Amino acid sequence: MDFLIGHYNYWIVIILMMVGLYTVISRGNLIKKIIGLNMFQVSVFLLYISLSTVEGGAAPIITEGVEIYSNPLPHVLILTAIVVGVATTALALALVVRIKESYGTIEEDEIHKLDQSL
Amino acid sequence: MIDIIIDITLLTFLAITSVAILRMSNLFAIVMLFGVFSLLSAGLFVVMDAPDVAFTEAAVGAGISTVLMLATLALVKRQQKPHYTEETPQTHRPWLPLLVVIVTGSALVYGTWDIPAFGDPDAPAQTHVARYYIDNALQETGVPNIVTAILASYRGFDTLGEVAVIFTAAVAVLLLIGGRRPKSPATSKDKESKIKPNLILRVVAKFLIPLIILFALYVQFHGDFGPGGGFQAGVIFSAAFILYSLVFGLDSAEKIIPANWLRILAALGLLIYAGVGIASLLLGENYLDYTPLGSNQIAGQHLGILLVELGVGITVAAAMLILFFAFAGRGRD
Numbered sequence: 001m002d003f004l005i006g007h008y009n010y011w012i013v014i015i016l017m018m019v020g021l022y023t024v025i026s027r028g029n030l031i032k033k034i035i036g037l038n039m040f041q042v043s044v045f046l047l048y049i050s051l052s053t054v055e056g057g058a059a060p061i062i063t064e065g066v067e068i069y070s071n072p073l074p075h076v077l078i079l080t081a082i083v084v085g086v087a088t089t090a091l092a093l094a095l096v097v098r099i100k101e102s103y104g105t106i107e108e109d110e111i112h113k114l115d116q117s118l
Numbered sequence: 119m120i121d122i123i124i125d126i127t128l129l130t131f132l133a134i135t136s137v138a139i140l141r142m143s144n145l146f147a148i149v150m151l152f153g154v155f156s157l158l159s160a161g162l163f164v165v166m167d168a169p170d171v172a173f174t175e176a177a178v179g180a181g182i183s184t185v186l187m188l189a190t191l192a193l194v195k196r197q198q199k200p201h202y203t204e205e206t207p208q209t210h211r212p213w214l215p216l217l218v219v220i221v222t223g224s225a226l227v228y229g230t231w232d233i234p235a236f237g238d239p240d241a242p243a244q245t246h247v248a249r250y251y252i253d254n255a256l257q258e259t260g261v262p263n264i265v266t267a268i269l270a271s272y273r274g275f276d277t278l279g280e281v282a283v284i285f286t287a288a289v290a291v292l293l294l295i296g297g298r299r300p301k302s303p304a305t306s307k308d309k310e311s312k313i314k315p316n317l318i319l320r321v322v323a324k325f326l327i328p329l330i331i332l333f334a335l336y337v338q339f340h341g342d343f344g345p346g347g348g349f350q351a352g353v354i355f356s357a358a359f360i361l362y363s364l365v366f367g368l369d370s371a372e373k374i375i376p377a378n379w380l381r382i383l384a385a386l387g388l389l390i391y392a393g394v395g396i397a398s399l400l401l402g403e404n405y406l407d408y409t410p411l412g413s414n415q416i417a418g419q420h421l422g423i424l425l426v427e428l429g430v431g432i433t434v435a436a437a438m439l440i441l442f443f444a445f446a447g448r449g450r451d
Contacts, residue, residue, distance in 0.1 A: 005122060006235025011227060012129040018223040019136040025215040031145055031190065035152050039136055042159050042179070045171070046132075053166045054244055055237035060167075060264040061344065062256045068239070070167040071248040072255075072264040076273060079265065080280040082174045083349045083434060086183045087287035090441040093190040094294040097448060100194040 009050040016043035028108035030096045034089060041085050048074040121165055128162045145191055153184040169345035170265045173337075177353040182438055185360055189445035260416035261342045261423060269347060270423040270430075274406040277426070278391055281433050285388050288437035292381075295448045316365075323365040330358040338431050342420070348427040352434025360442050368446050377443060380436045387433030394425050 016039055023036025052071035060072035100106050103114055135155045142148050156179025163172035234241035255267040269277055338351035363371030394406065401410035408422025409415050 002235070005126075006238070007230050007233065008126055009129065009236045010230040010233055012133050014223055014226045014230070015133050016136050017226070018219045019133075019140055021222070022215055022219045023140050025218065026212055027140075029145070031187070031194065032148065035139060035148060035187075038152065038183070039139065039155065042155065045175070046159060046162065049163055049166050049168050049171060050236060051241070051243050052168065052248075053237050054239050057167055057237075057239075059169050059345070060252065062262040062264065069252050069264070071244055072251055072268055073248050074243075075168045075171050075265045076268045076276075078168075079171050079174050079269065079347075079349060080277060082171070082178050083353065084280050084283050084287075086178045086186070087284045087437060087441070089183055090186050090445075091287045091290050091294075093186060094291045094444065097190060097193050097295050097445070106194050 010047070013043050013047045013050065016040075016046070030099065030106040030108065031093075033108075034092050034096070037092075038085070038089060041081075045078045045082065048078050125162065125165050128158055128165065132158050132162070146188075149184060149187045149191060152187070153180045156180040156183070170263075170347065170350070173345055173350045174353065177350060177357060181357050182353060182360070182442075185364075186441060186445055189442070189449070192449050193445070258415070259419040259423065261420070263342055263344065263347075265345075266341050266347050266423065266427070270426045271408065271419060274395075274426065277430065278395070278406070281388055281391055281430055284437050285384055285433055288384055288440045291441055291444050296444050319365050323361055327358050327362055330354060330361070334358065334435075338427065339424075341427055342423065348430025349434055352431040352436075353438060355431070355435040356438035356442070359439055363442070363446065368443070372443070375439065377440075380440050380443070384433050384436035384440060387429040387431070387436065390429030390432065391426050394422055394429070398422070 020036045020038075020040030020043060023039065024033050027033060027036065052074035054068055054070050057068040057070040058066045060069045060075065062069075096106055099111065103111050105111060105114075132155065135151055135158065139148050139151050139155065142151070156175060160172045160176035160180065163169075163175055238244070251264055251268055251272065255264045255272075256262060259267045259271050261267040261271075334351045334355035337346035337354060338348060341347035341351070359371060359375060362374070394408070394411075396405075398407050398410055399405050403410045406422075406426075409418045411421045412418030
């Protein structure tokens, strides 16, 4: 039971990661692919924050009378990664908009077909 | 114990949401569910004692990125093509990807056998450099929020790089879709009339926007003592303007903040950050070592962290608004 609770976080992280990966590989719609990539990304965030948690620890803000804090380093890495993530997602969405404007579709197979018919 | 129960419940919800996103084909519903997904993960970050991260994820994941995706949907088709139909045979066979995913997933699960249990205080991650930060951050920088101290001071180079990436992404989006689409006119008239002014929305927004901006300023300048900082404040600040332009229209929003101001501001924030580094170089210390900026170490660190966070906040707020205006302006014709 302890092993189960102690590893539940990591297993869900892996499930989310794999669902994200599966969405990216198996779906042809470009927006859906981007959302799959984002799910993958969030699962990595969760992995880092899970690793930073300490049993009975408090948020890493120094306070009188608190001895145990969770690990602040992963917090810093992930906090910046989230904002960078939205900026790069916006870049991907901008590419999708341009693809839609020049191909008239955002389905991968239709884009391939149009490419081959050139 | 209650922590563990909330943690497990939220994680289960997260897994269910992700499978729902995978199986749906209405893109609008998928984007809304992804907002839920982000909000759930923000809740998880709170449970796992990471308020700074939760703050950012709630503002970015559930706020800005949902708005950006909706703006994209307005420009492209809303419905994902059905997975396969009678006349167009399925081009994506499910078995190969499924096999890849199951093999990768099993390998990763096998790897978790060696990971120390969740919350283990003796895990390697807890015993090396993290100990140093927790023990010394307050004495060395005078900032009680260790996350801010690491972000702006110990790992200042890293953050400078991240801000540069955000700036670059905003520039790239402007290059891709920043200009007006060269397209025939005539459709713009009925678009204007589609959005009727909604009185309730307008009144509520007018109440909310000053409060959101005030809160953003609080998060910006209180980031040394509580959860917050430049990244969160920048995103919240831009959310206020995005709300304004959603309710009152893009044109009136652009009158308040002209597009070229935003471009200057985005560059200015990065320049402030890099400039603080140059200033410490000129005062005879290493790049981004804030000690010589003040009369003693604590004062110098404090001033340095304040300026750097201000630079981060300005760049992030301006970059988010540039992104939003680029997507929203594209649909306007």
